[in-house]
Amino acid sequence: MSITLKDFTQYAPRSSRKLLDDIALTVEDRSFVALVGPSGAGKTTLLRAIAGLSSHSEGTLLIDGIPIHDRPVQDRGIGFVFQNYALFRHMTVARNIAFGLDVLPRSRRPDPASIQHRVTELLDLIQLPHLAKAYPDQLSGGQRQRVALARALATGPRLLLLDEPFGALDPLVRRDIRRWLRDLHERMNLTTILVTHDHEEAMDVADTLVVMQEGRIVQAADSATLNATPATPFVMEFLGETLKFPGILKAGRFIPDNQDVAPFPFEGIDGRATVLIRPHKVALVALTGNASVERRPDSPNGLFRYRVLTNSGDFEVTSPTQLSSEELQNVHIQISRGKVFYEP
Amino acid sequence: MKPLTVTVLRPTRRHTLPGFSLSLGLTLLWTGLIVVLPLTALLFRPWHNGAGTMIHALYDARMHAALRVSFTCALLAVLIDLPIGLLLAWTLVRYRPPGHRVVDAMIDLPFAIPTAVTGIALATLYGPNGWIGSISSQWGLKLAFSPAGIVIALTFIGLPFIVRSIEPVLRSFPKDVEEAAFLLGASGWQRFRLILLPTLAPALLSGVGLAFARGVGEYGSVIFIAGNQPFHSEVAPLLIVMRLQEFNYDGATSIALILLVIALLCLVAVSRLRRSVSSGLVREDGA
Amino acid sequence: MNDQPSKTISILLTLLSYGAVVLLIVLPVVLILHEALRQGVHAALETLKDPEARSAIRLTVYVTALVTVINTAGGIAAAWTLTKYDFRGSRFLVSLIELPISVSPVIAGLIWLLLFGRQGWWGTWLAHHGVHIAFAVPGIVLATLFVTFPYVTRTLMPYMEQQGRATEEAAFLLGAGFWRTLIRVTLPDAGWALLSGILLTTARAMGEFGAVAVISGHIPGVTETMPLHIETLYNGYQSVAAFAMAALLVLFAMTTVLIRMFLERSFRKQHL
Numbered sequence: 001m002s003i004t005l006k007d008f009t010q011y012a013p014r015s016s017r018k019l020l021d022d023i024a025l026t027v028e029d030r031s032f033v034a035l036v037g038p039s040g041a042g043k044t045t046l047l048r049a050i051a052g053l054s055s056h057s058e059g060t061l062l063i064d065g066i067p068i069h070d071r072p073v074q075d076r077g078i079g080f081v082f083q084n085y086a087l088f089r090h091m092t093v094a095r096n097i098a099f100g101l102d103v104l105p106r107s108r109r110p111d112p113a114s115i116q117h118r119v120t121e122l123l124d125l126i127q128l129p130h131l132a133k134a135y136p137d138q139l140s141g142g143q144r145q146r147v148a149l150a151r152a153l154a155t156g157p158r159l160l161l162l163d164e165p166f167g168a169l170d171p172l173v174r175r176d177i178r179r180w181l182r183d184l185h186e187r188m189n190l191t192t193i194l195v196t197h198d199h200e201e202a203m204d205v206a207d208t209l210v211v212m213q214e215g216r217i218v219q220a221a222d223s224a225t226l227n228a229t230p231a232t233p234f235v236m237e238f239l240g241e242t243l244k245f246p247g248i249l250k251a252g253r254f255i256p257d258n259q260d261v262a263p264f265p266f267e268g269i270d271g272r273a274t275v276l277i278r279p280h281k282v283a284l285v286a287l288t289g290n291a292s293v294e295r296r297p298d299s300p301n302g303l304f305r306y307r308v309l310t311n312s313g314d315f316e317v318t319s320p321t322q323l324s325s326e327e328l329q330n331v332h333i334q335i336s337r338g339k340v341f342y343e344p
Numbered sequence: 345m346k347p348l349t350v351t352v353l354r355p356t357r358r359h360t361l362p363g364f365s366l367s368l369g370l371t372l373l374w375t376g377l378i379v380v381l382p383l384t385a386l387l388f389r390p391w392h393n394g395a396g397t398m399i400h401a402l403y404d405a406r407m408h409a410a411l412r413v414s415f416t417c418a419l420l421a422v423l424i425d426l427p428i429g430l431l432l433a434w435t436l437v438r439y440r441p442p443g444h445r446v447v448d449a450m451i452d453l454p455f456a457i458p459t460a461v462t463g464i465a466l467a468t469l470y471g472p473n474g475w476i477g478s479i480s481s482q483w484g485l486k487l488a489f490s491p492a493g494i495v496i497a498l499t500f501i502g503l504p505f506i507v508r509s510i511e512p513v514l515r516s517f518p519k520d521v522e523e524a525a526f527l528l529g530a531s532g533w534q535r536f537r538l539i540l541l542p543t544l545a546p547a548l549l550s551g552v553g554l555a556f557a558r559g560v561g562e563y564g565s566v567i568f569i570a571g572n573q574p575f576h577s578e579v580a581p582l583l584i585v586m587r588l589q590e591f592n593y594d595g596a597t598s599i600a601l602i603l604l605v606i607a608l609l610c611l612v613a614v615s616r617l618r619r620s621v622s623s624g625l626v627r628e629d630g631a
Numbered sequence: 632m633n634d635q636p637s638k639t640i641s642i643l644l645t646l647l648s649y650g651a652v653v654l655l656i657v658l659p660v661v662l663i664l665h666e667a668l669r670q671g672v673h674a675a676l677e678t679l680k681d682p683e684a685r686s687a688i689r690l691t692v693y694v695t696a697l698v699t700v701i702n703t704a705g706g707i708a709a710a711w712t713l714t715k716y717d718f719r720g721s722r723f724l725v726s727l728i729e730l731p732i733s734v735s736p737v738i739a740g741l742i743w744l745l746l747f748g749r750q751g752w753w754g755t756w757l758a759h760h761g762v763h764i765a766f767a768v769p770g771i772v773l774a775t776l777f778v779t780f781p782y783v784t785r786t787l788m789p790y791m792e793q794q795g796r797a798t799e800e801a802a803f804l805l806g807a808g809f810w811r812t813l814i815r816v817t818l819p820d821a822g823w824a825l826l827s828g829i830l831l832t833t834a835r836a837m838g839e840f841g842a843v844a845v846i847s848g849h850i851p852g853v854t855e856t857m858p859l860h861i862e863t864l865y866n867g868y869q870s871v872a873a874f875a876m877a878a879l880l881v882l883f884a885m886t887t888v889l890i891r892m893f894l895e896r897s898f899r900k901q902h903l
Contacts, residue, residue, distance in 0.1 A: 013717040053360040053800055055717075074806040086797035090819040100805035103815075155805065359716045361799050363809025367712040374705030375727055378776050382742035383730075385752060389745050428655070432648045441645040449892035453656050456831075456884035458838025459736075460858040461877040464865045465659040468666060475662065500655055532637060554732065561735025564840035564858070568865070581737035585845060588741065593750045600738045611733055 001064055001077065001158040001191045003027040003050055008059035010049060019045045020057070021215040027193060027208075032185050034202035035195045037212035037238070043195040044083070044163055046212070050193065051080045051161050063159070074104060076159075079152030083163040085144045087136040093147050094119050094132040100155040122150040125184075142173040149181075153188075160185070162194040166201060178205050199239050211235050233341050236276050243282065243315050245275040245335055246343075254340060260291040260310040264336035277338030282317040284308070289332030295323075308333065386604070389597040401598030406574055407583060411603065414580040417491060418559030421498030422506075422552055429506030429551070430544075436507075437514045455504045459564025466497050467568040489571030494579060497565040502555030509551025510544055517543060545621045553614035557607045663881050666874035678872035679879065686852045687860035687876070690768070694856060695836040698775045702832050706783025707825070711813060713784075714791040715799060725788075731780040739777045740845025743770055748846075766848030771856065774842035779835045786828030790821050823894045830887040838880060 003026070010020040020042050027033050035043040048054060049061065052068045061068050063076065088096050095102075101115045110118070123129045126146035136144055145165060152160065165181070166174045182205050185192045196202050202209050203223040210220040211234075219231035230236035233244075247256035247263075254266040254273060262285075280303065284293065296305035296316070303318040306328070390398045401407060432451065436444045454462065470477045470488040480487050487493055517540065525535045563581040571577045580603045587596035667675050678684060709728055713721055731739065747754045747764035754765060764770045798820070802812045818825060840858040847854040851863060857876055864873035 014719065048360075051804060053804070055360050073804060078804065080801065080804045082797045082801055084797060086801040088798060088802070088816055088820070090822075099802065099807070103802075103805060103807040103811055151801075151805070359718075361715050361796065361803055361809075361812070363813075364712075364716050364718075366809060367708050368716075368718070370705070370708035371712045371724070374701075374708065375724070378705075378773075378780055379727060379731060382746055382773075382777065383734075385745040386738065386742045428648075428651050431644060432651065435641075435645045435648045439641045439645055441641075441649075443649075445892065445896070447649065447652055449888050450652060450656050452888045452891065453660065453884060456834040456838075456888050457660075458840060458858045458861075458877075458880050458884070460840040460861050461663065461838065461880050462659065463840075464861065464873060464877060465663045469659055469662050475658070500659070503655060532640075557733035561733070561738065562841075563735065563737045563844075581735045581841065584735075584737050584741060588744070588845060591750075593745070593748070596741060597745065600735075600741050603735060604738055607733055607735075 002029045003159070003191075003193075004060065004062040004065070005050075006060040008049065008057065008061055010045060010054050010057040013056055018215055020049065023059070023217055025210065025217060025220065027191065030189055030191055031208060032182070032191075032206045033193045033208045033210060034206035035193065035210045035212060036197065036199050036202045037218075039197060040214075041212040042215040043197075043212050045215075047161050047163055047193060047195050050159075051078055052076065074108075074155075077155075077157045079155070079157035079160045081145075081148045081152050081160070081162045081165055083167060085136075085148040087144060087148060087151070089136050091135075092132065093128070093134050093136070093139070094123070096136065096147060097122050097150045097154050099151060104155075118154060122154060125153075126150045141168050141170075142177065145169060145177065158189070158191060160190045160192045162192070164195055164197070166196065166198075174201070181205065211238060213238075230339065233274065233276055236339060241279055242276050243279055243317070243335075243338075245277070245338070247273060247275065249273045249340070249342075256335070258310055258312040258333075260289050260312070260331075261333045261335055262289075264334070266340055268340065269342070272343040274341050274343060275335050275338040276341060277335050279316060280318045280320070281335075281337040282308075283334040283337070284317070284319075284323070284327070284331040285334060286327045286332075287330050289330055291331050291333060293323075293328040293331055295328070386597060386601060390594060390601055393594060397594040398598050398601075401595060401602070404595075404599075406578075407580070407599050407602070409575040410578050410580040410583040410599075411606070413491060413494065413576075413578060414560050414603070415606070417494040417579070418498055418502075418556050418562075420495045421502050421559050422556050424495070424499045425502045425506045425555060426548075426552065429503060430510065430548075432503075433507050433510040433514055437511060451504050451507050453504075454500050459501070459562070460568075462497065462500060462565040463568035466493070466500065466565065470496060470569060488569050489577070491570075491577050493569035493571065494566050494577060497569050498559040498562055501562055501565055502559055505555035505558065506548070506551045509547045509554070513544055513547040514540075542621075546618045549614055549618040549621065553611050553618075556614075557611055560607050560610075561603065660881060660885075663874055663877050666870060667878035669874075670871050674871060675875040675878070678869075678875045681872070683852045683855070684860060684872070684876060687855050687857045688879075690771075690855065691837055691857040694768070694771055694775055695833055697772055698779055698836045699829060699833050701776060702779055703783050703825075703829050705780075706787060706828060706832075707813075707818070709784045710787035710791050711817065714788060714794075715796055715817075728784050729781050731777055734777075736778055736839065736841030737845055740774045740842035742777070743773045743846050747773075765846055766850070767854060770846040771843050771854060774846045775836050775839050778839050778842050779832045782831040782835065783825070783828035786824050786831060787821060790824040791817070794820065823898045827891045827894050830891055834884055834887045837883060 005023050005025045008020060008023040009018055011017065012019055023046065035046060037043050045054075049057060052073070063071075068076065088099065091099070097119045098115050101110060101118065119132065120129070123132055126149060128143060128146060131139065131143065136147065139147065166177060169177065178201065184190070194206070199209070208220060208222055209226055211218045211226070213234050219226060219235050226235060226239060230239065236242055245256045245258060245261055247254055248271070249266060249268050250270050252265055252267055253263050254275060255263040256275070284306070291308055291310045294307045294309065296307055299305060303320060304322050305316055305318050306323065307314060307316050308331070310333070390401070435441060436448050467488055468474050470480070470493060472478065472481055472488070474488070477488055487496060522535055522539060525539050530538065561581055563579070563585070566579050567582055570579060570582075572582060580599060584596045584599050584603075587599065679688070713725060744765055745751050747757065747770060749755065749758070749765070751765065757764060764773070794817070798816055799812050802816045807815065838858055839856075840862075843856055844859060844862070847856070847859060849855060849859055849863070851860070855863065857880060861873050861876050864876065
């Protein structure tokens, strides 16, 4: 199922504040897309808009080429999993899952036996066959999550929308459900869109990441592209730890303000600019500069950490290999592997 | 001619859930027929013979007296209810003594018992031959058939409003805030006065407003115990009834309108006060 | 927190507050039962068999049932509208719905007289066509409707507010329309609050005095509800009969209060 948004703007109820600002987005059939960004970026609002839950909006929103509100809800083929699951507390797990089938118009509603069969099937799929008669309040967070998913899948949707599906789960369960979800996506030929604020999770599970900031889409691409060519400093900073070196571009060279950092050749328009670089891409050249380096005691993920002390401030870098004490004296810092962004 | 373009660009003002116009329509119909329509009649009636009736009513000394009795007694009753209600809510929520559930339920009784029943019960209880009245008269204290009786009845009526407004706030008050104050060295009384009371103030005020408005308009529980002497122990609602019995609709309506307007002004004042009190507080829900 | 002197203080404050409850609330209730049974259970029951008493009971049950049904339906619609949608003027609507709480019951009766009484806007015209509202049962129903207007909305709204809208949105996205969402999703979940609001409405409707006194005309056997009949009996020095009927109403009030307590308790257990 494909989704097209064009010039899509949504306002806060009863005010002219824009929650979504001029969104343009295309989601291909059978793709797995993650909406990422800090809280308040408009990810959930966008997801709800795609589900047809938007109010006070303008612009185009097409599902398979047809405006979303032109089709009755039952025919849209959209499954939605809410952040806090929104299970019906007074119904058993089985009735929760069957709800979407129970409320179909009589002419299209399967007979009770088929509904029962479908529920059993879904309970097996979410690996909770023994919990049909339980109530939502008796389930753990991970179980509720899966029941909410089964409920959304019961009517056979082709588009699955998930709002922070892993938010309330502990890390171990998170990883399991993530794999399982990806697997489900492949097996059922779904188009899946999920919202998360965790970029690592998004990169792990999705094909395309849509990075959002203040109601706008900053960049939509796969993780390799995002890493190689981030569109803005925000994207780069959002996707991982980043060091910033402001400086000036002049005559084909970038000259950092920090005098302990080496200038390097860069073709561009003269003016103020900033280099953003991942800590592991910084190179330290010993005995050529004035900065001193201290070794940090811990080494997470097998990387060794070093604190670089310069006259214009301190920062931390990482290195895959351990540097000897000779290599840490009077260092010069090289950042030519960073990304140059012009200052606005 | 310009080429015809089909555009899907249309600003929508749809609600996310269906059924808005249906449910709003039902609500407005219900409210309109039962509340707005009759109250409109009250607004227009006093003027249908010109402003004369209203001016006449405004200078009616008996009405002045009745209003004074109603408002003074309601105020006194609320002032009595305030410490009792605070004390009750505090003990029930904080100490949870044996039987607190039953006592908690009983606080609703003045609200659930019909006012006429309250009236005859209090009149008998505080009357000269009643369990309390006979004792108090030995001390030369006449409770029933005097303004004191009105205050007693209104105290009874108002108590649930005060307790029920404070209780939920007290129950949901974050314990860690108080614990923080305790660790900072605040004594029990200081914690109550500096931390709890300011938090309770808005809820307390709205409870006071409701109890007061209720007291001003109270009829059933008051008339049996008040004695109902004009200029002395006659409440404003009773005077309305008197005027109606004289088939003086205009007079009755004028008093009713004045009573209602003053009561509503009091409510507005209370809610203003409430807002200014609560504006200094950061609310938990961030609203 | 474990400051030592608080133990004594807590006992003292508890005794004080329980004392206040006994003096203010328990004593009047005990008195009513005592007065009703002054000449024994049999005599009390006998007074309730009087034709006028039975007519009053019948009328009260009829009015209460009708009023409760209407105000429950309206209350549900209002609570749903006010909590599930954002719209301009919702705050004003809330104050309008809560207004009857602060209006004197006497005024609540009077306003209907102004519409339907002999000197009212439409009273004479309607009387010509054989429709009697004031000093008749319809008037009593209208006055009681006004007085018990806000209670269902007031008890439902906080709960529905706290429910949020996600479950309704989930139901909607699964294809349920307005009625189905309301009846199968929202109301079952808010069941205890709804029941509590209905009980409150019932209790207030049964006991309404001032508003009904003004509009009913006080015709024994015809337009006298239980509270009005109590007044007639009490003023006629038929103390046992008056208190017997009062006791009946008090027992009913106590039952509703107890049921509401249990409802709230089971609700809290379910949610905490």
